[in-house]
Amino acid sequence: MIKRFSTALLIACSVLYLPSQFACAEEKTETLEATEVYDLRYGETLFNFFQQKYFSAITNLMVAEVRAPIKIQGEDPHLLLGGLYLAYGMHNEASKLFQSLLSSESLPTSHDRAWYYIAKLRYLKGYIPQAEIALTKIKDTLPADREAERLHLLANVYMKQNNYPKAIEVLKNFSGNSEWEAYAQFNLGVALVKAGQLEEGTELLKEVGNLEPFSISHELNALRDKANLALGFAYMRSNRAVDAEAHFQLVRLSGPLSNKALLGLGWSYTNQQRYKEALTPWLELQNRKALDTTVQESLIAIPFTIEKLGKPRLAMQHYQHAIDAYAEEIDRLEDVMLAVQRGELIEAMRPANLNDETSLPLGNFGLPKSVTAPYLNQMMATNTFQEAYKNYQSLLHLQYVLKHWRTQIPSYELILTERRNAYFTKLPEVASDERLKSISRMQKQRDDFSAEVKRIQKENDAFGLVSEDEEELLLILANVKKKLDTLSTSQDISEERAKYNLLKGILAFQLESGFIPRLWSVKNNLKELDRALKKTRKAKRSLVKAANNAPKFFEGYDQKIAWSKQRIRNLLARLASAIGKQERYIQKLALAGLVKRRQQLENYHVRARFGIARLYDSLIIEKDKKGEQDESGQGEEDAQ
Amino acid sequence: MSKLVPTLFSPVFLLLCLFIQNPVWAAEGDPTDQPGDQDVVTTLDTQIQDLKKEILDLNRDLFLLEEDLLFPANTQFAVFVSMDVGITFDLDSVQLRLNNKVVANHLYTERELKALKRGGVHRFYTGNLTSGEHELVAFFVGKGPKNRDYKRATTIKVTKGTEPQFVELKISDKESNHQPEFKVKVWEAE
Numbered sequence: 093m094i095k096r097f098s099t100a101l102l103i104a105c106s107v108l109y110l111p112s113q114f115a116c117a118e119e120k121t122e123t124l125e126a127t128e129v130y131d132l133r134y135g136e137t138l139f140n141f142f143q144q145k146y147f148s149a150i151t152n153l154m155v156a157e158v159r160a161p162i163k164i165q166g167e168d169p170h171l172l173l174g175g176l177y178l179a180y181g182m183h184n185e186a187s188k189l190f191q192s193l194l195s196s197e198s199l200p201t202s203h204d205r206a207w208y209y210i211a212k213l214r215y216l217k218g219y220i221p222q223a224e225i226a227l228t229k230i231k232d233t234l235p236a237d238r239e240a241e242r243l244h245l246l247a248n249v250y251m252k253q254n255n256y257p258k259a260i261e262v263l264k265n266f267s268g269n270s271e272w273e274a275y276a277q278f279n280l281g282v283a284l285v286k287a288g289q290l291e292e293g294t295e296l297l298k299e300v301g302n303l304e305p306f307s308i309s310h311e312l313n314a315l316r317d318k319a320n321l322a323l324g325f326a327y328m329r330s331n332r333a334v335d336a337e338a339h340f341q342l343v344r345l346s347g348p349l350s351n352k353a354l355l356g357l358g359w360s361y362t363n364q365q366r367y368k369e370a371l372t373p374w375l376e377l378q379n380r381k382a383l384d385t386t387v388q389e390s391l392i393a394i395p396f397t398i399e400k401l402g403k404p405r406l407a408m409q410h411y412q413h414a415i416d417a418y419a420e421e422i423d424r425l426e427d428v429m430l431a432v433q434r435g436e437l438i439e440a441m442r443p444a445n446l447n448d449e450t451s452l453p454l455g456n457f458g459l460p461k462s463v464t465a466p467y468l469n470q471m472m473a474t475n476t477f478q479e480a481y482k483n484y485q486s487l488l489h490l491q492y493v494l495k496h497w498r499t500q501i502p503s504y505e506l507i508l509t510e511r512r513n514a515y516f517t518k519l520p521e522v523a524s525d526e527r528l529k530s531i532s533r534m535q536k537q538r539d540d541f542s543a544e545v546k547r548i549q550k551e552n553d554a555f556g557l558v559s560e561d562e563e564e565l566l567l568i569l570a571n572v573k574k575k576l577d578t579l580s581t582s583q584d585i586s587e588e589r590a591k592y593n594l595l596k597g598i599l600a601f602q603l604e605s606g607f608i609p610r611l612w613s614v615k616n617n618l619k620e621l622d623r624a625l626k627k628t629r630k631a632k633r634s635l636v637k638a639a640n641n642a643p644k645f646f647e648g649y650d651q652k653i654a655w656s657k658q659r660i661r662n663l664l665a666r667l668a669s670a671i672g673k674q675e676r677y678i679q680k681l682a683l684a685g686l687v688k689r690r691q692q693l694e695n696y697h698v699r700a701r702f703g704i705a706r707l708y709d710s711l712i713i714e715k716d717k718k719g720e721q722d723e724s725g726q727g728e729e730d731a732q
Numbered sequence: 733m734s735k736l737v738p739t740l741f742s743p744v745f746l747l748l749c750l751f752i753q754n755p756v757w758a759a760e761g762d763p764t765d766q767p768g769d770q771d772v773v774t775t776l777d778t779q780i781q782d783l784k785k786e787i788l789d790l791n792r793d794l795f796l797l798e799e800d801l802l803f804p805a806n807t808q809f810a811v812f813v814s815m816d817v818g819i820t821f822d823l824d825s826v827q828l829r830l831n832n833k834v835v836a837n838h839l840y841t842e843r844e845l846k847a848l849k850r851g852g853v854h855r856f857y858t859g860n861l862t863s864g865e866h867e868l869v870a871f872f873v874g875k876g877p878k879n880r881d882y883k884r885a886t887t888i889k890v891t892k893g894t895e896p897q898f899v900e901l902k903i904s905d906k907e908s909n910h911q912p913e914f915k916v917k918v919w920e921a922e
Contacts, residue, residue, distance in 0.1 A: 132812050132853055132898055132900060132919055134853075135812070135814060135851065135852060135853025136812070136852075136853050136854075136855050138847070138850070138851050138852040138853070139844075139847045139848070139852030139853055139854050139855075140847075140852070141847075141852075142846065142847035142850050142851075142852050143843050143844065143846075143847050143852075147788070147791075150788055151788065151791050151792055151795060154788065154789075154792040155792055155795055155796060155799075158792065158796060159796075180784065181777075181780070181781065181784070182781050182784050182785060183781065184778070184781050185781070185785055450843075483777070483780050486780070486784065487780065487783070490783065490784065490787045493787065493791060494787065494790075497790075497791075497794050500794075500798070504797065504798070504801055507801050507802075508801070645804070649797065649800075649801070652793070652797055653797070656790065656793060656794055656797070659786075659790050660790070663783065663786060663787055663790065666783060667783060667787075670776070670779055670780055670783055673776055673779075674776065674780070677773070677776060
């Protein structure tokens with residue numbers, strides 16, 4: 093049987109990834125556990141939610157709320173809706189919903205979950221003391237994993253307030269081998285180092301950095317790299333290059349942080365005056381394709397180290413190589429900036445299928461060459477850009493939705509017109525149908541029959557139930573009697589009369605003996621007639637009801653449609669404006685990132701030029717000195 | 733020598749140390765760090781949130797309107813597909829025949845299958861049915877145990893009344909013989 097777990101809380105992890113603080117949440121993978129569904133509409137919502145179709149999932153819950161609220165899933169639908177609002181970037185709505193859940197008489201579990209969400213929301217908005225209050229309101233109903241997540245958040249809250257002793261205290265409350273604990277330890281370690289408490293901070297970081305790489309998850313391995321890198325730079329800052337070297341070497345060579353580690357390793361060797369060794373990681377960096385900042389820095393770090401090795405001419409060659417590389421990159425960067433200004437980035441970001449409401453991670457679409465640059469990719473990976481992109485995608489999808497409804501409206505209007513026409517055409521036909529009027533006449537006839545049957549029964553009138561054949565026989569007998577009466581005055585007809593009496597007696601006997609079954613049969617027929625009449629009356633009532641209800645299928649909708657059309661028009665105009673603003677914002681973000689990179693490259697460029705000039709000067713000075721020495725030597729020789 | 737590094741290459745060194753100054757979680761080179769920009773971003777974000785809310789409300793209203801017009805309550809009939817674990821059967825597609833007429837086909841994507849396995853319920857078909865008895869046949873196509881091609885049909889007779897009717901086709905694993913099982917449940921409208 094499927095296992096029950098809280099969907100709402102799952103969202104908490106998957107959607108509220110707290111961009112600025114949590115090293116972990118975006119790396120947390122989804123859990124493939126099933127939710128027990130008691131209501132099809134809830135299941136339908138989940139089907140959309142699990143596909144990240146938040147807009148559809150929210151619509152499912154909103155429609156259910158109007159038709160018949162989902163009750164048998166407990167509080168989950170509300171929490172789910174709140175979580176969906178969050179996932180869809182509607183923080184304000186989510187906040188309102190959770191607040192209302194807290195003020196309702198809901199279960200303690202729902203309260204705890206609502207507080208949990210509120211805490212995260214407050215944290216996101218930077219209301220740190222308020223987030224702390226919300227976190228402390230949570231009692232003990234959160235599942236173990238979520239509780240660990242709560243502690244992690246609480247530790248971050250204390251760190252934000254520079255309350256490190258409290259944050260350290262929180263670490264003690266973790267139970268089991270929670271990944272959240274490792275993340276909390278890491279964040280706290282970094283915070284302490286940042287606050288100047290190097291010893292305490294590095295102790296915590298070491299615990300994470302010394303995790304056994306082969307026995308931990310991919311996420312923890314990534315965290316282990318981050319811890320070692322952080323330790324390396326912390327030691328570098330404290331001029332403890334030997335310690336730094338040890339930690340840089342612990343970073344995986346194939347991981348995403350390896351470039352930074354290689355750069356740091358080079359600097360740690362340089363700091364120990366092991367210049368030759370410093371060249372190894374830096375030259376390795378140069379072999380790497382991605383032209384990121386670390387590679388660029390290595391370009392200028394290499395000649396610096398070669399100079400230290402006493403090879404100024406080789407250093408000059410490397411400086412020249414760096415100058416060329418920077419110049420080339422600056423040119424390339426400027427081309428990219430121009431392409432971004434021309435709107436090529438925005439063009440590339442427009443999803444091919446606007447109907448697909450699932451937000452594709454940025455980078456899943458192919459950027460044209462004109463706007464392809466490692467710098468741009470790095471900038472696109474920032475949370476700010478990702479959020480802007482998600483919003484842009486949502487706006488385009490909303491525009492698609494509204495345009496779709498706009499095309500649908502005429503068909504609804506047509507349906508209504510057809511229904512109205514059908515009603516007004518059919519109504520007079522039905523009203524004038526004679527068959528409907530004959531029902532009351534038929535009822536009267538039935539009542540007459542019933543009264544006659546009652547009389548026959550009361551009077552035991554067997555002759556009242558004669559068949560057509562018998563009625564004919566009675567008529568014949570009556571004629572025979574009439575003739576016998578006429579003939580009896582002139583001749584003897586006693587024999588004929590006796591025959592007549594016999595026949596009459598036989599008929600009377602047949603009628604009398606068949607009276608009861610015949611009466612029963614007649615009564616049955618009458619009952620059948622009653623049933624048929626009842627059915628007819630019901631059909632008539634239904635017809636009348638249908639005729640009366642028919643206007644409901646077209647009345648009132650005109651106003652709704654007119655109002656909807658107006659809303660669509662208005663919202664489309666506002667959307668167009670918002671899309672324009674968002675496009676400009678994205679372009680601005682991209683350009684700002686590129687400008688920053690350009691400045692950085694220009695800075696490297698200037699430094700490389702300075703380096704080459706400085707070396708050149710020193711070589712000239714050296715040459716001059718040598719020349720002077722040679723001259724003075726020559727003078728001495730001449731004097732001799 | 734140790735002093736040379738920060739002196740000569742202070743920007744480089746500072747950049748290196750940025751890592752520790754701004755821990756790993758910090759977005760590298762985040763361009764929206766100017767206070768003025770932040771206000772603009774917040775306003776735009778609020779505008780977008782408001783738009784989303786208004787469009788969601790409108791979408792709900794239009795959804796209800798469409799349902800009222802196309803699938804009135806007295807004739808509305810819907811079929812859903814759900815999955816309970818789904819270890820013994822890898823679903824590919826479902827076909828639905830109503831009174832011997834094909835009314836719906838659906839080929840499931842990986843993403844949809846994942847959603848089904850996690851408890852999602854797929855609204856497979858929505859239509860109209862008159863009151864009375866109807867025959868519904870669902871064909872499930874996929875891979876069964878030992879990765880063999882598998883096709884199964886489930887037939888059900890439904891009696892449609894004047895209230896909306898929902899039928900759930902549930903694929904589940906039969907533990908006793910490690911075979912998939914196809915159950916049908918008729919949900920009564922509230």
